Amino acid sequence: MVEITRRNFLGAIGVGAGGLAAGGTLAGCTGSGTAGESGTDFAMPTFQAAPELEIEPFHTSDTPGMQNVYTEQVTTFFKSVDREPGSGGTVTSFQLTWGEPSDPLEENQYWQELNERLGVSFEPTFVPQPTFDQKFSTMLASGEVPDLVFVNDQSAVNLQGIRDGAFADLSDVLAGDNILEWPNLAARKEEIWRASLKDGRIYQVPSTVWAITSLIAMRTDLLEQTGIGTAPTDADQLLTVLREVTALGTGPGGQPVYGVSKYDPPMWRWIFKTGPDWRLGDDGGLVFVAQTEEYRQMLTWLANAWDEGVFDPVAMTANPADIVSGSGLQYRSVTDSFTALGFTQNEMDTPGAKMDFFDVPGYDGTAPVITRNVPYGRSTCVSAAAAEDEDRLVEILNVLDYLSAPYGSEEALFIGSGIEG
The missing domain is CATH 3.40.190.10 (Periplasmic binding protein-like II)
Known part of the structure; x- marks a missing residue:
């Protein structure tokens, strides 16, 4: 029997580790900003919290932006994606990898099962961190931009791709209640979208991140x-x-x-x-x-x-x-x-x-000042060329929505752990 290499595959594609935008917020209220309230010329994406977990949190905080702490494991999982699988086409990606390359598709039962669940042939290009910026520049220069691209917006090289128009402006596609078509992407609060805007527009689908890591x-x-x-x-x-x-x-x-x-x-x-x-x-x-x-x-x-x-x-x-x-x-x-x-x-x-x-003291005997992380983590952009076809754009966002399934969902369980046995 062929060994399932979920760990190697996930280490390469970065799912669950942020190589593609992944994860959803676990708690909060719904709501959306209007164009006037948000300061942009489009309505900020509506926030729709992921379903609540069946287990009670061990610790909650009144501090804004802090997540609940759980000490129990979820045993009952909800379905986060309620749509038919894709059309059977191909969705490509360009992704940072920290781990070893995955086994080839024909030898990788996990990858085969992922394709089955997505309804597409998911074809990632894995790029090691030391050479990522160099390969990114080469990819842009080639004019062949994959459908989904990991973009580190702290890198001038990566930002150049947005400036040069290589990636789609998703502002109108994801504005207001439009994003509810992709519920896992909607599980991002307005502060996350707002912090990741470029020139007041949405070019990136940001991942959620803990306030303190x-x-x-x-x-x-x-x-x-x-x-x-x-x-x-x-x-x-x-x-x-x-x-x-x-x-x-x-x-x-x-x-x-x-x-x-x-x-x-x-x-x-x-x-x-x-x-x-x-x-x-x-x-x-x-x-x-x-x-x-x-x-x-x-x-x-x-x-x-x-x-x-x-x-x-x-x-x-x-x-x-x-x-x-x-x-x-x-x-x-x-x-x-x-x-x-x-x-x-x-x-x-x-x-x-x-x-x-350690209970950190302030230097003068009062409370310390702990600076939270930027509200969003690693981000994923969509190829501008691929987004010109509306049906294809929907299918690409469907794939990203699946890979963004939150903890407690059937999809996240498979992405993170494979199938028992």
Whole structure:
């Protein structure tokens, strides 16, 4: 029997990891902006929340933009796509890949099943991250733009494709209630669409993204040995804690330890309340973060902390393999805390280690300032040439809508996990 290579295939096409716009918001109210309210010459796409999950959230937040936290697995799945499969034609894509290439279609049962469910022959072109911009330029220059193209709008090379007209203006197609034809794409709030506009128009279908994707973790077994403990209340107490952790020399398993092993700027920017990269000044102009008093205070504190020896001497390295010491505090991704690589694995790998989340203090004893992510993640554009055929455009958007199925749906279960057995 041929092995199902769902993991390799998904790693290549990026489904579920953001290579194509994927996922939907889990909660919220419906509604749409009008042309006058949105400041554009079209109605912003109507927001339609995905169906509620059958399980209750473990934690909810009153902070705008924060998602619910679930500790139970969904066992009953809803159908998010209620339409006939496609016409049997071909839909192509140009996608960033972080993983190994998938097995060829003829050897890949997962890919074959995906085509069956989509009703089209899905033909992706996988491009490794190191060469993506170069290949992107070559693709644009060829004039042969695939139907669906991953576009990193933080890249000038990628943005050039929008400026040059290679991708379709989807503003009118997705405006107002029009988007309800694609319910999984409609599960994006107005702030997500608005943040991704280019020249006030929709050229990208943005993916949803968590408001916060990283956090600060601590080794409680180390911090508990300090005079202040696991809850310093300001920058002075924090420096004392880190100094005393470094003074321990080694952890319970004999590993050398420092207050901080790796320098991660966001952690310190939260503590010193520097806020986003740009802010409005008193004169109405933009002020860059490095020009602020908070940033100066942060640099002064960090320079002193470095002199105090609370950082591993290789903490500024670009090569993670250089860091072999343990760390009192760590800045790490949310998924790196909860998955198989998370806290439990850390504790198994380091005898005596105990991991927990760190309650971040503001430098002056008040609350920290945590800057949320840009409201949208990686985006997908549609070829302008393909969009000239209305029926073909609908079929392309149908494929993208299927791949954007939210957690808890039958479609997302298949995309993420394949078929049992």
